[in-house]
Amino acid sequence: MSEIALFGAIEIGLVYALVAIGVYLSFRILDFPDLTVDGSFPLGAAVCAVLLIAGVNPWLASLAAALAGAAAGLVTATLNVRFKILHLLASILTMIALFSVNLRVMGRPNVALLMQDTVLTPFYGLGVPDHIVRPLVVGAIVAVVVALLARFLGSEFGLAMRATGVNARMARAQGVDTDAHIYAGIALSNGLTGLAGALFAQTNGFADVTTGIGTIVVGLAAVIVGETVLPARALALALVGCVAGSILYRLAVQVALSADSIGLQASDLNLVTAVLVAVALILPRLKAKARSTRVAR
Amino acid sequence: MIVVEDIHVTFGRGTPLEKHALRGVDLTIPEGEFVTVIGSNGAGKSTFLGSLAGDVLAEQGRIAIDGADVTRWDTPRRAGLVARVFQDPMAGSCAALTIEENMALAAARGRRRGLALALGGERRKGFRDRIAALGLGLENRLHDRMGLLSGGQRQAVSLLMATLAGSKILLLDEHTAALDPATADFVLDLTRRIVRDNRLTTLMVTHSMRQALDYGDRTLMLHEGRVVLDVAGDERAGLDVPHLLALFAKQRGGVEISDDSLLIG
Ligand SMILES: Nc1ncnc2c1ncn2[C@@H]1O[C@H](COP(=O)(O)OP(=O)(O)O)[C@@H](O)[C@H]1O
Ligand SMILES: [Mg+2]
Numbered sequence: 001m002s003e004i005a006l007f008g009a010i011e012i013g014l015v016y017a018l019v020a021i022g023v024y025l026s027f028r029i030l031d032f033p034d035l036t037v038d039g040s041f042p043l044g045a046a047v048c049a050v051l052l053i054a055g056v057n058p059w060l061a062s063l064a065a066a067l068a069g070a071a072a073g074l075v076t077a078t079l080n081v082r083f084k085i086l087h088l089l090a091s092i093l094t095m096i097a098l099f100s101v102n103l104r105v106m107g108r109p110n111v112a113l114l115m116q117d118t119v120l121t122p123f124y125g126l127g128v129p130d131h132i133v134r135p136l137v138v139g140a141i142v143a144v145v146v147a148l149l150a151r152f153l154g155s156e157f158g159l160a161m162r163a164t165g166v167n168a169r170m171a172r173a174q175g176v177d178t179d180a181h182i183y184a185g186i187a188l189s190n191g192l193t194g195l196a197g198a199l200f201a202q203t204n205g206f207a208d209v210t211t212g213i214g215t216i217v218v219g220l221a222a223v224i225v226g227e228t229v230l231p232a233r234a235l236a237l238a239l240v241g242c243v244a245g246s247i248l249y250r251l252a253v254q255v256a257l258s259a260d261s262i263g264l265q266a267s268d269l270n271l272v273t274a275v276l277v278a279v280a281l282i283l284p285r286l287k288a289k290a291r292s293t294r295v296a297r
Numbered sequence: 298m299i300v301v302e303d304i305h306v307t308f309g310r311g312t313p314l315e316k317h318a319l320r321g322v323d324l325t326i327p328e329g330e331f332v333t334v335i336g337s338n339g340a341g342k343s344t345f346l347g348s349l350a351g352d353v354l355a356e357q358g359r360i361a362i363d364g365a366d367v368t369r370w371d372t373p374r375r376a377g378l379v380a381r382v383f384q385d386p387m388a389g390s391c392a393a394l395t396i397e398e399n400m401a402l403a404a405a406r407g408r409r410r411g412l413a414l415a416l417g418g419e420r421r422k423g424f425r426d427r428i429a430a431l432g433l434g435l436e437n438r439l440h441d442r443m444g445l446l447s448g449g450q451r452q453a454v455s456l457l458m459a460t461l462a463g464s465k466i467l468l469l470d471e472h473t474a475a476l477d478p479a480t481a482d483f484v485l486d487l488t489r490r491i492v493r494d495n496r497l498t499t500l501m502v503t504h505s506m507r508q509a510l511d512y513g514d515r516t517l518m519l520h521e522g523r524v525v526l527d528v529a530g531d532e533r534a535g536l537d538v539p540h541l542l543a544l545f546a547k548q549r550g551g552v553e554i555s556d557d558s559l560l561i562g
Contacts, residue, residue, distance in 0.1 A: 156401070156410035159394075163402050166391040173350065173389070175376030175406040175462075233442070 001258055004131050009254040011135040011203060013222075013247035017142050018196035019215055020222035020242040021149065022189040028223065028238075029153070030165040030185045035091040035216050036076045039098025040069040040190040042212035044197025046105040049207035052116040059119055062198040069194020070187040072098055077186040081179045095212075102209045110208040118202035134203050141199065142243055145192065150236035161185050193219075214270045221273050222246035224280040249273075299326040299349065299466065299498065304358030306344055306522075318344040319355070320522035326515075328465070331492055331499045333509040335541075336519035342502045345519065346468045349500070351375040362466065377407020380459035380497075384471040386451040389458075392444030396435060396454060399443050400424045403458035427457060431487070449480035453487055460495050467492065469501040485512065506538045518545060 001009075019037060026034035044065035051061035072094055079090035103109065119141075123133045152158045163171040164181040171178050193215070201207040226245025232238050256272065257264055264272065306319040318341045326332055336342050347353045349360065351372035360368050362378045380403075383389045390399045401415040401424070421439070429436040431453055435446075443451060452472055459467055469488065473481035489512060492499050503509050509516050516533055518526035518541075526544055528536060 152412070154414055154416070155412040156405050156415045157412055159398060159402060159415040160405070160410050162394060162398075163391050166393045167388070170389055170391060171402070172372040173376060173381050174402050174458075175373045175408075176402070176410070177373045 001254055005254055005258065006251075007131045007135055009250040010247055011131075011138060012200075013250035014135055014138040014142050014243070015196055015199045015203060016218055016222060016250070017243040017246040018145060018192045018199070019219040020226065020246045021145065021239055022192040022196070023216065023219035024223050024238065024242050025185055025189040025192070027220070028165075029162055030182060030189075032080075032087050032165070032182065032186060033091070034073070034076060034087065034186055034189060036072055036094045036098075036186070036190050037193040037219060038212045038215045039095040039102070040072040040193045040212075041197040041200070041215040042102050042207065042209055043072055043098050043105070044069045044194030045201040045207035045211060046102045046111070046197075046209070047194070048198035049111045049113055049201045050105055052113055052118065052202075053111065058117055058121070058202065062119060062195060062202075065198035066191045066195040069197065070191035072194070073187040073190030074183060076190075077183045081182055098212075099209060102212075106207060106209070109210070110206055113201060113205045113207075119199075120202060138199055138203065141195075145195075146236070146239045146243065150239055153235050157181075157184075214273065217270070217273050217277055218249070221277050221280075222249050224277065225249050228280075298328045298363060299324070300359075300361040301325070301349075302359040302361075304348060304355035304360060306341075306348055306353050306355055310356075318522050319348060321358070322522070322524055324517075324524065324527075326498060326500070328498055329496050330515055331497075331513035332501070332515045332517060333513045334500055334502045334517045334519060335504070335506060335509045340519040341522040342519050343470055344522075346381075346470050346500060346502060349375075349466075350379050350381055350468055376464075377462070378464050379466045379468060380406070380462070380464045381468045381470070382452060382455045382459060382472040384474050386448040386455070386475055389455040390443045390451055393442060395440050395442055396428070396446070397421060397424050397439040399454065400428070400458055400461060404461040406462035407464060408462070427461070428454070431457060447480075449476050449484055452476065452484045456484070456487055456491050460491055460497075465496070465498055467497040467499045469499065471502050471504060474504060488512075506541050510536055510538065510541070516541075520545075 019041060022037060026032045047068045048061045048065040051064055052058060056064075076091045076094040079085045079093060080087045085093070120134060120137050123137050124130055128136070153162065160171060160176040161181040161184065163174070163176060164178045164185070168178045200211065222245040223242055224245065225248050226241030226243070229248065230237060230241035230244055232241055253269060253272070256262055257266060301322055301324040303321050303323055304319055305317070305321060308316040308318055322345060334342050334345070344353060348355050351367070351370055351374065355368060358368070359366065362375070365378070367375055367378070381389070391402070394402070397416055401420065404420070425436045425439060428439070433450060433453060435450065435454065443454070446454065473484050476484060485508065488501070491497070499513070501513065510533070515529035516526070517524055
């Protein structure tokens, strides 16, 4: 693997680390399987790209992307909490709707960012090669997010959110407004995903409505890889695990794609990822089954 | 003080499975009273406690707690006034969270939850002292996940959690039914101590007539959604399990029943 490819993999891994953290929030903390991210990721990219072209400050554009993602999350949460639509279906509805919304936002299927300033611009030309600047800046943003989120989940509000996912009945008996915490958690999850989309657009120089496909699977893969390499109980470590998992996943993909002998193409990525996630989901069951049959004998 | 006026609860209204579970319960429970509740399986005991806690809303009637009309309040809103321990030790706490995190959750009951750390240094120490008083040695296991505790330990911690936020009403729904006899006795003694020390107004559902008479100040018997027996004071002191059975049989129109049919559930 070339140095450029290595740093490229780390960079995209860091961008998707925010998705992984979002997925961890919905799937693991809230126990709410949310597929909205397939729509909120390209939404974040689209909103950011359009605002950058309109000359908006890149940090403000990124913030707007996060807020747009959060709004998408609120739609899913409303469909589920208020109108009792099954969470998976609710999120699929939002995701499908977002495909149209994203086309509207951009006015066409893709937008290129050519000369626009991004959050990265001030850091180029300081003597560090561009392909290293990008992962450094994205990494710094991810570090800030992890720190803030760890602190948030340790707060009274965050603890109540975790209780909502673990035992909603108990949480309600302890005075937790579980609905409010689902709204907040799913909004936060998709807000992070929207921010990831914004960073994707700025590091890659484009936004495209099709970049969202499979975002959820990539996020899940990162969460699962993270849980495998860093089986942490402490929450801050679990968040770090999401980041590590996302980077490792991208490195593994890079290795697989660059090994000519395997004969994989970039377009095989979704298949490979889906197989990986499926295997990771099946393995614990098989293990448990093997254990119980052994006991039965 | 709890005032219940003619509450009715119907499940599955308008369906073939319609069940009129509470059919006009009228009750006043003064502050600090410890009431035991018995009744056969399906009598409506859990529904009654649920209607006090807000899990089920009464479609008719009125419920007032400490002077506030809570009839339309949902569970989280009532939680500031009412603490509960469930029958299933798994139900009353979060298995995946640590003991101290569970305690922090309970300590914030009825308060607005903000961004302050749930487990600051001061608070941790307070929790350690409170849990040490249980005498179970759990003060050294505050970082353990709740799921690692035995059923009895979990119920003991749940009882303690019920006292952390200073609410004055405690609802216990067969909270010792899932425990072995020795553990159940321990938890019952702890219940008595906690109720007394915190001067809690308590309703305790039990499947044991013995317990119903031995604990508390007043005993209610529910049958088919109504209070069919309500005894306290001398009348209650003079009662024995056979008397109770006879009274119950009379309520049902003289049909003989065994203790067992009342015990089930
Ligand atoms: N959520 C519910 N939906 C439908 N029926 C219910 C529900 N909860 C309780 N019931 C019915 O209401 C009646 C009273 O139940 P419950 O209060 O649990 O009785 P107990 O606790 O005295 O055994 C029973 O017939 C029960 O089947
Ligand atoms: Mg019951």
